[in-house]
Amino acid sequence: xxxxxxxxxELAETSNKKISDIMIEQEMSVTNRSREEVLAQMERNLSVxxxxxxxxxxxxxxxxxxxxxxxxxxxxYIAGGKSxxxxxxxxxxxxxxxxxxxxxxxxxICATPTAGSAGxxxxxLFAVQRKLNPTREEKIRFLFTSGAFGFVVANNxxxxxxxxxxxxxxxxxxxxxxxxxxxxxxxSPAQCAEAMAxxxxxxxxxxxxxxxxxxxxxxxxxxxMGAANAMVAADMSxxxxxxxxxxxxxxxAMYKIGQTMPVALRETAQGGLAATPTGRELEAKIFxxxxxxxx
Amino acid sequence: MKYKSVFDIIGPIMIGPSxxxxxxxxxxxxxxxxxxxxxxxxxxxxxxxxxxxxxRGHGTDVAMIGGIMNFETDDERIIQxxxxxxEKKIRIKIREEEAVTDHPNTARISLGDKNGEMELVGISIGxxxxxxxxxxxxxxxxxxxxxxxxxxxxxxxxxIAAVSNLLASHKINIxxxxxxxxxxxxxxxxxxxxxxxxxxxxxNELKKxxxxxxxxxxxx
Numbered sequence: 001x002x003x004x005x006x007x008x009x010e011l012a013e014t015s016n017k018k019i020s021d022i023m024i025e026q027e028m029s030v031t032n033r034s035r036e037e038v039l040a041q042m043e044r045n046l047s048v049x050x051x052x053x054x055x056x057x058x059x060x061x062x063x064x065x066x067x068x069x070x071x072x073x074x075x076x077y078i079a080g081g082k083s084x085x086x087x088x089x090x091x092x093x094x095x096x097x098x099x100x101x102x103x104x105x106x107x108x109i110c111a112t113p114t115a116g117s118a119g120x121x122x123x124x125l126f127a128v129q130r131k132l133n134p135t136r137e138e139k140i141r142f143l144f145t146s147g148a149f150g151f152v153v154a155n156n157x158x159x160x161x162x163x164x165x166x167x168x169x170x171x172x173x174x175x176x177x178x179x180x181x182x183x184x185x186x187x188s189p190a191q192c193a194e195a196m197a198x199x200x201x202x203x204x205x206x207x208x209x210x211x212x213x214x215x216x217x218x219x220x221x222x223x224x225m226g227a228a229n230a231m232v233a234a235d236m237s238x239x240x241x242x243x244x245x246x247x248x249x250x251x252x253a254m255y256k257i258g259q260t261m262p263v264a265l266r267e268t269a270q271g272g273l274a275a276t277p278t279g280r281e282l283e284a285k286i287f288x289x290x291x292x293x294x295x
Numbered sequence: 296m297k298y299k300s301v302f303d304i305i306g307p308i309m310i311g312p313s314x315x316x317x318x319x320x321x322x323x324x325x326x327x328x329x330x331x332x333x334x335x336x337x338x339x340x341x342x343x344x345x346x347x348x349x350x351r352g353h354g355t356d357v358a359m360i361g362g363i364m365n366f367e368t369d370d371e372r373i374i375q376x377x378x379x380x381x382e383k384k385i386r387i388k389i390r391e392e393e394a395v396t397d398h399p400n401t402a403r404i405s406l407g408d409k410n411g412e413m414e415l416v417g418i419s420i421g422x423x424x425x426x427x428x429x430x431x432x433x434x435x436x437x438x439x440x441x442x443x444x445x446x447x448x449x450x451x452x453x454x455i456a457a458v459s460n461l462l463a464s465h466k467i468n469i470x471x472x473x474x475x476x477x478x479x480x481x482x483x484x485x486x487x488x489x490x491x492x493x494x495x496x497x498x499n500e501l502k503k504x505x506x507x508x509x510x511x512x513x514x515x
Contacts, residue, residue: 003296027301041302048308064352103311106354106374111314113304113422118314121305143305150304155296159304160315160421162345162399168421176304213349215312266399267316268348287351 001026005152005193005247012189019179019189020141023148042140048110049099049122056098060105064286067216068105071098088127089231096123096227100220112143113150113159116215117173119223121146124177124230125184132184145183146176149196156248157255161208162267164258166222171203171254174226174233181234197243197250199233204250205257207265209272212283218273298424299440307423309368315400316346316353319419321373324362326427326439327404330511331413335406337386338363344399346419347391356389359402368423433475433484439513441470441488446501447509450476450483454506458485461504465497482508 002008002022011022027038057075061068074094077083083090096119103109103118112121125142134142150159153172158164178195187195203226211217243250264271273279298304309318328334340359342350350356354373360380361373372379380387392403400419405412416429427437430445437443448454455474462469468490476483492514501510 001296023301030299042305045302045305045308106311108308108369108371109311110306110308111318111423112306114314115309115311115317115423116313118311144301147301147305151298151301154298154304154422158421160400162315163421210349210352213352215316215353263399267345268399269352270348 001030002152004156005149005196005251008148008152009189009193018141018145019148019183019192020144023144023151039137039140042143043136045110046140046143048108050126052102052107052109053095053098053122053126055107056102057094060101060107062101062104062214062216063106064212064214064216066104066211066214066282067220068101070220071095071101085228088131089228091130092124092127092227092231093224094123095126096120096223097220099123100223104214104216104220112146113154113172113176114161114169116161116219117169117223117226119220120170120173120226120230121177121180123223123227124181127231128181128184134184138184142180142184145180145192149176149179149192153251153254157251158258164255165261165266166206166208167200167203167254168258169208170222170226171200171206173223174203174230175200177227177230178233178237181230182237185234185238187238191237193247194242195234195237197245197247198236198241199229200247200250200254201243201245202229202233204254207261207272208267209265209274210267210269211274211279212286213267213269213274214286217279217282297420298422303422303424307368309423310358310371310373313353313355314423315419315421316349316355317358318368318423319400319425320346320355320358320402321362321366321368322423322425322439323402323417323419323427324359324404325365325367326362326417326425326437326513327406327413327415328363328365329513330415330430330445331406332511333408334383335363335385336408337388337406339388339390339405341390341392341403343392343394343396343401343403346400346402347393350389359404360387363404363406430484432477435473435475435484435486437486437513441490442492443486443488443513444493444498444501445511445513446485446487446507448483448485448506449508450480451506454483455485457504457506458487458501461497461500462487462489467491467493467497
C-alpha cells in the first residue's frame with residue numbers, strides 16, 4: 001500500500017504502469033474484489049457525475065436562492081464565440097459549476113473528495129474528453145487517478161473543510177483533477193505528481209467561510225476556479241515545468257496550515273466572507289435571524 | 296491509515312450539499328438506528344462545533360433524522376425527513392450545544408422507546424466517513440466499514456477468552472478488537488470487527504455465555 005505520492009509514483013514507474021493501475025490493484029487487494037467489480041463501482045460514480053452535470057446545465061436553483069443558473073450563463077457565453085480564456089477551460093469551469101449548483105440544490109452527486117468540492121474532478125473530465133476522446137474505461141481511470149492522489153491527501157493531511165479549510169477540499173480536488181488530466185493526456189506518473197504539487201501550492205491557505213453555513217457562497221465559484229487551476233497546472237506540467245517543492249511536502253504544508261487556521265475560518269460561518277455585512281444580511285434573510293451575533 | 300478505499304475519496308453517491316455535514320450525518324444516524332435495532336419513538340440530537348453552527352445550511356438535521364429512519368445517503372426522502380418522522384410519529388428534538396469537543400463535527404444522539412434507551416456520540420471526519428466514538432458511556436471506535444459485533448459483558452477474567460473462543464469455533468476471524476469498561480469489575484464493552492457478517496445463530500450462542508449481558512450486530 002502506498003503511503004505518499006513519492007511511493008505512488010515509484011510503484012507506477014518501476015512497474016511501468018499508470019497511477020490508475022496502481023490504485024485499481026490496491027483497491028482489489030484491500031477489498032478482496034475482482035477488477036470488474038471495482039471498475040463497475042467506479043462506473044456507477046461516473047454515471048452519477050454525468051447525470052449531475054447534465055441536470056446542472058439545464059439550470060437549477062438552490063432552496064436559498066443564493067446559487068443556480070451560472071453554468072447555463074457560461075455555456076451561452078461560450079456559444080457566443082467570444083471567450084477570452086478559451087472554450088475548453090470555460091467548459092471545465094461551467095461543468096464544475098453545474099455539479100455544485102446541483103449539490104447546493106440538494107440534488108444527487110458523487111463526493112470527490114467531498115460534496116462541497118464535487119465539481120472540480122467531473123468538470124475537468126467532461127471538458128478534456130472533447131479534446132482527448134477517451135474510451136469509457138479511460139474516463140473511469142481518470143477517477144482512479146484522482147482518487148489515488150486524494151487518498152494520499154486524506155491519509156496524510158485532510159479533505160475536510162472543518163478540519164483543514166477549503167484548501168483541504170477544493171484544493172485537494174483541484175490537485176487530484178490536475179494529476180488525472182495529465183495521465184489522460186499521456187503524461188508520466190511523475191508529471192501527474194508535479195501537476196498535483198503545482199495546483200495545491202496555489203490553493204494553500206484557502207479558508208472555508210461559507211455564507212450562512214451553506215455550501216453555496218463561495219463554494220460554487222471556488223469549484224469554478226479549482227477547475228481552472230487544475231487545467232492550467234496540468235498544461236504547465238505537460239510542458240515540462242516542475243515544482244521546486246516536492247508534492248508530499250506541499251501536502252504536509254497544507255496540513256500544517258490547516259492545523260493553525262482559526263476555527264472561525266473552518267466551516268463555522270463565523271469569519272471570512274460569512275462575516276461580511278452582506279454575508280450576515282443574507283444569513284438573516286435566509287434563516288430569519290443571524291446565526292452568529294459575535295464576529 | 297484512516298482511509299483505506301478509493302471509494303472513500305471518489306464517493307459516496309449522495310444527496311447534497313455536504314459530504315461531512317449531510318452524508319456523514321446520515322451515516323451517523325443510520326448507525327444509531329442499527330445499534331438501537333428498531334425504529335425509535337423519540338430521538339434527541341445534540342450538535343457540537345461546526346455541526347452546531349451550520350446544521351441548518353447543510354441539512355445536517357434532516358440527514359441525521361433520515362439516517363435514524365434507515366435512509367441511505369442517496370435517498371431523496373432525506374429532504375423531507377421531518378415530514379416522514381412526523382408520519383411515523385417519531386418525536387424529534389434538536390439541540391445546539393456550546394461545549395467544545397475534540398472533533399469539530401460531533402453529534403450526540405439519544406434514541407428511545409418504551410422498551411429502552413440508547414445514547415451514542417458520532418463524528419464526521421470528512422468525505423462522508425464517520426466514526427462512532429461513544430456508546431452508552433463506553434468509549435469505542437466504530438467505522439461501519441466492517442461487520443462488527445458489540446458485546447456488553449461483566450468485567451471479569453475469562454470473558455474475552457469465552458467470546459473469542461466461540462468466534463474461533465465458528466471460524467470467524469477478528470480483524471480489530473477494543474475493550475472498554477466503566478470501572479473495574481463492573482460493566483464492559485467489547486467492540487469486535489470481523490471479516491464476514493456474523494449469523495443469528497452465533498449471536499444467540501454469544502448471548503448464552505454467562506459473562507455476556509447484551510450483543511448487538513452491525514452488518515456491513
